[in-house]
Amino acid sequence: xxxxxxxxxxxxxxxxxxxxxxxxxxxxxxxxxxxxxxxxxxxxxxxxxxxxxxxxxxxxxxxxxxxxxxxxxxxxxxxxxxxxxxxxxxxxxxxxxxxxxxxxxxxxxxxxxxxxxxxxxxxxxxxxxxxxxxxxxxxxxxxxxxxxxxxxxxxxxxxxxxxxxxxxxxxxxxxxxxxxxxxx
Numbered sequence: 750x751x752x753x754x755x756x757x758x759x760x761x762x763x764x765x766x767x768x769x770x771x772x773x774x775x776x777x778x779x780x781x782x783x784x785x786x787x788x789x790x791x792x793x794x795x796x797x798x799x800x801x802x803x804x805x806x807x808x809x810x811x812x813x814x815x816x817x818x819x820x821x822x823x824x825x826x827x828x829x830x831x832x833x834x835x836x837x838x839x840x841x842x843x844x845x846x847x848x849x850x851x852x853x854x855x856x857x858x859x860x861x862x863x864x865x866x867x868x869x870x871x872x873x874x875x876x877x878x879x880x881x882x883x884x885x886x887x888x889x890x891x892x893x894x895x896x897x898x899x900x901x902x903x904x905x906x907x908x909x910x911x912x913x914x915x916x917x918x919x920x921x922x923x924x925x926x927x928x929x930x931x932x933x
Contacts, residue, residue, distance in 0.1 A: 790881050790882045793843040793880070793881055794843070794881060794904070794906070796843040796844050797843040797844065797846070797864060797904065797906060798906050799844075800843070800844035800845070801844075801846065801849065801861070801864050801906065804849050804861055805860070805861045805907070807832075807851065807859055807861075810832055810849055810861075811832070813834065814834040814836055815832035815833060815834045815848075815849050816832060816833055816834070817830060817831075817832050818830070818831040818832070818833060818892065818893045819831065819892075819893070820853070820924035820925065821892065821924065822922070822923065822924040823918065825918050825920060826910075826912070826918035826919045826920040826921070826922060827852075827918065827919060827920075827922035827923055827924050828850055828863075828865075828903065828917065828918065828919070828922065829850040829851050829852045829853075829862050829863070829919075829922045829924065830850070830851040830852070830853065830859060830924075831848050831849075831850060831865070831892060831893075832848065832849040832850075832851065833847060833848045833867070833893075833896070834847060834848070835847070835896075837867075838867045838868070838869055838897070838899070839867075839868055839869060840866060840868075841866065841868070841878060841880050843880070843881070846864040846865055846866050846867075846904075847865060847866055847867030847901075848864065848865035848866075848867055848901075849861060849863075849864055849865070850862050850863035850864065850865060850903070850922075852908065852922050852923065853924075853925055860907070860908075861907045862905065862907045862908035862919070862922055863903055863904055863905040863906060863907060863908065863910075863919070864903075864904050864906055865901055865902065865903050865904070866878075866880055866885070866901060866902045866904075867899050867900075867901050868885060868899055868900045868901070869897040869898065869899045870887075870888045870897065870898045870899060870900065877900060878900050878902075879902075880902055881902070881904065881915065883902060883915045884902075885900035885901055885902045886900065886901055886902065886903075886917055887899060887900035887901060888900055889901070901917075902915065903915065903916070903917050905919055908921065908922065909921070910922075
């Protein structure tokens with residue numbers, strides 16, 4: 750386990766050393782007032798990883814306000830168990846995702862597999878948000894009662910997704926049969 754974590758950290762550090770093309774740069778606030786130099790996508794992903802790696806220990810996630818919800822899956826893949834922190838909805842800060850995605854292992858323990866940013870819909874003229882150089886999916890209805898209509902972006906930081914790091918559904922993530930809920 751330690752070797753795997755070390756390899757992941759080394760991969761992120763290595764990614765930071767690789768030059769990134771100008772088209773791969775973005776800012777958390779890409780509005781007209783953004784005056785600070787843009788961070789590269791790799792730098793933003795490294796920030797997200799550093800800020801969320803503590804949540805591999807699930808009690809830290811729940812202590813920080815992430816609440817458990819159903820495991821979501823459909824034929825092309827799963828998202829896993831969602832843990833949402835509504836106080837982070839609307840955040841485009843790589844360090845403050847609105848959701849954490851967990852998969853239940855054979856031992857019954859949940860392991861962090863990905864993170865999710867959630868931006869509520871505030872009006873019909875709202876611009877589609879983007880982060881890490883990717884547009885959010887949506888708008889879509891909430892995933893649980895009381896969750897607002899929103900845009901979201903999934904990032905598979907902790908488990909490789911054969912469909913790509915930013916694809917919503919990961920074919921390698923499964924939900925236990927008794928807890929899964931399909932989403933259209």
